[in-house]
Amino acid sequence: MNLVLSKTDSGRAVSNVFVKANGRLPGAGSVADIRARAFEAYKRAGLPHRRIEEWKYTDLRVLMHHVLPLAPQPDAAALARARAAVAQAAVEKRAVEGAAKLVLVDGVFSPNLSDIAELGQSVNVRTLREVLDDPANEGRGDLLLTTTTDAVISLNAAMVTDGVVITVTDGTELCRPIQIVHVATTSSASSFTRSHLRLGKGVQAAVVESFVAVEGARNHQANDAVIVSVGEAANLDHLHVMVGGADATNISSGFFVLEASAKLKLFSMNCGGAVSRYQAFITLAGEGSELSANGINLVRDKQHGDTTLIVDHVVPHCTSRANFRAAVDDRGHSVFQGRIIVRPDAQKTDGRMMTRALLLSDEAEADNKPELDICADDVTCGHGAASGALDEALLFYLRARGLSEKEAQALLIQAFLGEAIEEIADRTLREFAILQAERWLGARG
């Protein structure tokens, strides 16, 4: 079935994209072999579509049609535009205040736009490109491997041009967030990035990934993957933000492995882009590790926003909490898919997942699909999903107190989203998320 479907124009077009890009992709020898195999895997499957269960509500053949050519290596003019966009984002408070930025322009790391020096001795940052190009590093090919067979991730492995590889030494407490900023400067082009984050034992860190497009950069496709290991007793506040580019397509995948007693607070925030999918795969691999995964998805016009969360409890005594909220206006489409997997050994697992969608127009659509997949017998797990309109009784109460219809709606939407946003532990990150949500609400016509 898939073989038949992949014999389409889009399938052939992407072959050309890979062939054309090949000269620019880092890593020779074994790395090139891994890329070629990844591309073959992608080509067999093609873009995911509705008959692939994991992509049932986000059919990329319909939403993306095809993969656009790789964005060219940014020249001086592109870097100047990116610099201006980064500066502008700071002025408009679209960047996290005080964060040390690592900037990727059209899929290529830009040292001049980044604040590496400010990160200090205990944080090592290299580019993915330099690691892949280093023949002395025998394990370099592993950076392109993940445990999933998802076609978009295979495509990412095949096409990736750059990323950052961050290692934080045991016991480090980072005093400022690290923000990986992806800037798109070209139109009708794609970028493929992959970053690694390794937090040693007891590390305390806050990390943000965000995506922006410079003015005039239209119809950009980004495919990003971040692979994170949270060391023993380490604590990570991780925020994924998609704000910019009304016609952008963003496919982001996050892989997180938690060692014993590690804590991850993950927040995904989507309030921009024509098509966005954030898929997070979290493995609770060490006993006593804790996950709190939350997020908000704000869609309007004809935007499509998908959050997919796979929580894998592998060992006993781990806790996971997930709380997602969506506000859907106009003809927007919000998707939440979540699964808690409890492996046979993962006794005493405590897992809960809740998703709620607020439908703000008659044509708004929300698909909520939380699932449990439990193979152990001594666990506490639960999930729930709800969608509905704003409560008329609450709206009337507020209006009877003098709030206009829009003000009353905004206050109630804010309260609805606030219950998820409050879960962000880092104050700077929380305030940033509140501001972005307020902005989205303020732009409601």
Place this chain on the structure above:
Amino acid sequence: MALLEVKDLQVRVEDREILHGLSLTVNPGEVHAIMGPNGSGKSTLSHVIAGKPGYEVTGGQILFRGEDLLEMAPDERAAKGVFLAFQYPVEIPGVATMNFLRTALNAQRKARGESEYSTPDFLKKVREVSKSLNIPQDMLKRGVNVGFSGGEKKRNEILQMALFEPSLCILDEMDSGLDIDALRIAADGVNALRSPERAMVVITHYQRLLNYIVPDFVHVMAKGSVVKTGGKELALELEGSGYAQFEHAA
């Protein structure tokens, strides 16, 4: 000029007519009690004056200082000085009471072309009023009415009344769910707001409340219209004889 004039008001909900030609005139400074059995249309009247959706006005009019109230959105009515103290104040999780009070007050002031309250002035005012109503400060930090007792919810309504300084207060079954001490605190709060410029319409099923908030006029409603009007002594009379006589007559 009368503050509120309800003239021959007819109201339907879905296919049922609830009010059949109700008239009522309220002047500044007056306190009117509206009494009547369950289902007589008392709450419908309060909802229609405040602008709650779901009611169809099929005849008559409501004038507020001579202006057509039915043409205004609920928030415009609030800004003009109409205040409904709800029988069942709703709980709004996630909206802190303080933030709500301030947003509402400033929205009303803005609609009237007045300047917004400064933070110190606002806080001072809230503190004064909440103290007189025996509302602890930590209650104001919680979500609007979330986890409040029946008495606390009603006091929160009166707190808003005191802050917004409306010219017409409609109290819908303020006594429901209150014990005698809570009722006294609430009534004291209301009495403190009586003034020559401000009118009140007190809707109640029981005479008891009117021992604390003494009305100038008492209207008896039955089956969707006012069937008898008198002074405060009418309430006492009803306490003895009940509403049955009016239900048969109407």
